[in-house]
Amino acid sequence: MANNSSNEKRPGFIRRIWNGFWSPSGVLSLGFLLIAGFLGGVMAWGGFHWALEETNTEQFCTSCHSMTKNWDEYTETIHYNNHSGVRATCPDCHVPHEWQYKVKAKIMASKDLYHEIIGTIDTDEKYEDHRLKMATSVWTKMKTTDSRECRNCHSFEYMDFTIQETRAAADHQKALDEGKTCIDCHQGIAHGLPADYLEQYKLIAEGIEAAK
Amino acid sequence: MRQPVLAGILAAATTLTLAGIGLAQSAGGLTSLRGAAIDEPVVLDQVFQQDTQRFNREYRQQPPLIPHSVEQYQIDLKANQCLGCHDWSNAGDRSAPTLSMTHYLDRDGHEMDQVAGTRWFCNQCHVPQVNAPALVDNAFVPSVAR
Numbered sequence: 001m002a003n004n005s006s007n008e009k010r011p012g013f014i015r016r017i018w019n020g021f022w023s024p025s026g027v028l029s030l031g032f033l034l035i036a037g038f039l040g041g042v043m044a045w046g047g048f049h050w051a052l053e054e055t056n057t058e059q060f061c062t063s064c065h066s067m068t069k070n071w072d073e074y075t076e077t078i079h080y081n082n083h084s085g086v087r088a089t090c091p092d093c094h095v096p097h098e099w100q101y102k103v104k105a106k107i108m109a110s111k112d113l114y115h116e117i118i119g120t121i122d123t124d125e126k127y128e129d130h131r132l133k134m135a136t137s138v139w140t141k142m143k144t145t146d147s148r149e150c151r152n153c154h155s156f157e158y159m160d161f162t163i164q165e166t167r168a169a170a171d172h173q174k175a176l177d178e179g180k181t182c183i184d185c186h187q188g189i190a191h192g193l194p195a196d197y198l199e200q201y202k203l204i205a206e207g208i209e210a211a212k
Numbered sequence: 213m214r215q216p217v218l219a220g221i222l223a224a225a226t227t228l229t230l231a232g233i234g235l236a237q238s239a240g241g242l243t244s245l246r247g248a249a250i251d252e253p254v255v256l257d258q259v260f261q262q263d264t265q266r267f268n269r270e271y272r273q274q275p276p277l278i279p280h281s282v283e284q285y286q287i288d289l290k291a292n293q294c295l296g297c298h299d300w301s302n303a304g305d306r307s308a309p310t311l312s313m314t315h316y317l318d319r320d321g322h323e324m325d326q327v328a329g330t331r332w333f334c335n336q337c338h339v340p341q342v343n344a345p346a347l348v349d350n351a352f353v354p355s356v357a358r
Contacts, residue, residue: 193291
């Protein structure tokens with residue numbers, strides 16, 4: 001073909017792409033490379049996602065000694081034990097669903113390995129000393145994201161205020177009107193509260209409001 | 213010389229153990245914690261619902277009843293979630309009744325801005341109200357005639 005290409009018409013654009021696609025690159029065809037690449041990509045991405053989800057299980061979270069105290073506190077709350085049997089597990093509240101936020105949270109969480117190794121909160125006393133600091137970081141996250149993780153399950157849109165307790169219905173209506181977020185009232189729903197929690201929370205909320 | 217003695221001790225120990233087990237089994241028989249026979253089903257208590265209306269006090273010093281659920285509220289050395297609404301500093305915002313001012317007096321009668329330590333554990337006196345029958349019969353007569 002090459003020797004008479006000078007007097008033959010040059011093939012069309014689509015034909016040239018088609019030929020190029022199936023012409024060998026070394027030993028393997030470009031097509032084979034693409035298909036193998038695609039399948040390999042699926043496997044790699046699936047494997048990555050699977051591994052990421054494995055770190056999103058209760059068993060994984062509580063496999064560290066540091067997580068036993070907050071786990072025990074959580075088991076006494078409504079998100080663990082309730083009339084309907086629907087539960088919120090650790091990652092439901094602590095790991096965002098959206099990919100970019102999830103990966104960020106996972107990267108941030110790698111510091112927990114360091115603290116588990118040096119034993120930052122490995123006794124009750126140390127845990128109490130750090131309780132406010134840990135609560136502060138979660139409150140800050142919840143406040144700045146408009147309680148994003150709460151809202152994965154809870155939504156004002158589908159709340160029937162008429163079957164709530166009167167005071168809850170009134171306060172939820174007020175929250176809706178004033179643009180408040182879940183964490184503004186619901187601190188300490190899954191873990192114990194530090195001393196002066198309300199004053200501390202108000203300081204954090206004011207700081208975030210001022211920074212806006 | 214030694215072996216018969218050892219065998220005797222072993223035999224005595226075995227006999228005593230078996231006899232002890234037998235006696236323990238026959239003494240009194242099995243009873244359940246609630247006094248029902250073991251093959252008799254024990255009916256669970258009914259779940260009673262919260263009463264949400266306001267009740268009059270039955271005697272002047274009666275601590276007011278709580279018209280909402282409180283199971284999930286933390287009241288301990290570190291935090292008291294009741295105060296999140298009922299402390300004088302929050303009650304207005306949350307449209308909740310303020311604590312009685314007697315709860316801000318220390319044991320010597322000095323007025324304080326924070327709730328007194330002696331009044332910290334709300335549910336020592338205040339209890340949620342439910343539509344349940346009295347747990348025990350009693351002959352209580354309210355101070356006020358109804």
